[in-house]
Amino acid sequence: MIIGIIGAMDEEVKILLSQLQLSRAQVKANMKFNFGQLYGAKVVIVKSGIGKVNSAICAQILIDDFNVDNIINVGVAGGTAEDIYPGDVVIANSLVQHDVDTSAFGDKVGQIPRMDTYDFKCDRNLVEKAQLACRKIGDIRSFTGRIVTGDQFICSTEKIKYLNSEFNALACEMEGGSIAQAAYLNNVPFVIIRSISDNANNGASMDYKKFAPIAIKNSTEILKNMIMNL
Numbered sequence: 001m002i003i004g005i006i007g008a009m010d011e012e013v014k015i016l017l018s019q020l021q022l023s024r025a026q027v028k029a030n031m032k033f034n035f036g037q038l039y040g041a042k043v044v045i046v047k048s049g050i051g052k053v054n055s056a057i058c059a060q061i062l063i064d065d066f067n068v069d070n071i072i073n074v075g076v077a078g079g080t081a082e083d084i085y086p087g088d089v090v091i092a093n094s095l096v097q098h099d100v101d102t103s104a105f106g107d108k109v110g111q112i113p114r115m116d117t118y119d120f121k122c123d124r125n126l127v128e129k130a131q132l133a134c135r136k137i138g139d140i141r142s143f144t145g146r147i148v149t150g151d152q153f154i155c156s157t158e159k160i161k162y163l164n165s166e167f168n169a170l171a172c173e174m175e176g177g178s179i180a181q182a183a184y185l186n187n188v189p190f191v192i193i194r195s196i197s198d199n200a201n202n203g204a205s206m207d208y209k210k211f212a213p214i215a216i217k218n219s220t221e222i223l224k225n226m227i228m229n230l
Contacts, residue, residue, distance in 0.1 A: 002042045003227060004068035006058055007219075008050050008175050011212055012075045015220050016045050026065070029057050033066065039227045044068060048175065052097070052151050055175035059182035059190075070126060071183050071190040072226065074219040076211075077147065077173035078154060079199030080164040086199070087214050089140050089222065090171040091130045092147040092192040094119040097177040098163055099150030110148070110167060112181070119146065120180035123189035126226075130193055133225030140218055145170040147192055149177025160199070171196060195219060 007013035021037040031054075034045045044066045048058035055073075062068045077090060084090065096110040096119045103109050111118050127144065134142035148169040154160055163169045176192035183190035195215035 001069045001230065002044065002066060003230065004059070004062035004066065004071040005043055005045045005223065006048050006055065006062070006071065006073045006175075006179060008048050008055065008075050010047060011216060012219065013045055013047050015216055016223065020045060028061055028065065031058055031061070033061065035066065039224050041227045041230065043227070051174055052149065052178035056178040056182045059179045060186075063182070063186045063188055068188065070123065071179060071188060072126065072223065073176055073179050073190070073192045074223060075173065075175065075194055076197050076215055077171040077194035078160065079171055079196045079202075080148075080160050081143070081145075081170045082164075082202050084143060084170060084196055084199055085141075085202070086196055086211055087141070087218075088196045089134060089142040089218055090147060090194045090196060091127055091134070091142060091144045092122050092176060092194070093127055093144050094121045094146045095177040095180040095192060096146065096148050096167050096169070097150060097181070098148040098167060098169075098172065099152055117184070120177065120184045122180070122191045126189055126191035129226045129229055130191055130222060132229065133222045136225050137218075137221050140222075143170055147171045147173060147176050147194060149173055149175065193219065193222060
């Protein structure tokens with residue numbers, strides 16, 4: 001089994017790369033794919049860059065060039081549900097791209113035209129492994145539900161409340177939905193896991209310098225537990 005691990009930014013993969021027993025590295029589409037052993041498993045760790053196009057290209061390369069058996073995406077997100085706070089973790093069970101809008105033709109907002117699904121569902125086994133990992137770690141508040149994705153940095157309280165009410169979303173970010181679409185089209189199991197940095201819906205925020213180590217620690221521990229149980 002080969003596990004593909006995607007983070008959008010350097011901070012999200014730095015610790016994982018420091019613990020990787022690197023076998024080889026390959027650069028493609030200006031992304032560095034690091035293949036080796038992590039916690040006893042074969043993995044490919046890569047920084048995709050920010051946004052839907054970067055992350056979709058990254059996922060497709062993992063599938064085509066490295067034949068990954070599943071994809072795990074970790075990173076940062078903004079909370080949208082009122083009871084989610086900085087430092088919490090959201091495990092996606094489905095993803096919708098909130099910035100897709102062909103409602104002028106009668107489609108529901110978020111529906112990709114002529115796609116045979118509205119939301120992209122995460123693999124149940126990977127979701128359960130992520131949930132189990134959070135329980136084992138013990139000091140992480142975790143939630144499971146929908147994450148929405150768009151090529152927009154959302155800082156408006158009104159927009160955050162809209163995403164929560166319109167999509168029943170727990171969090172929003174900029175990569176998960178496109179990774180999910182690429183994995184869905186290729187029939188590759190995937191899960192998206194996000195550490196929450198702020199939530200305009202309840203006014204909660206955390207200084208990034210304080211938040212980053214918490215997010216990285218959480219992601220690393222969750223992945224370690226998941227990989228050892230896959």
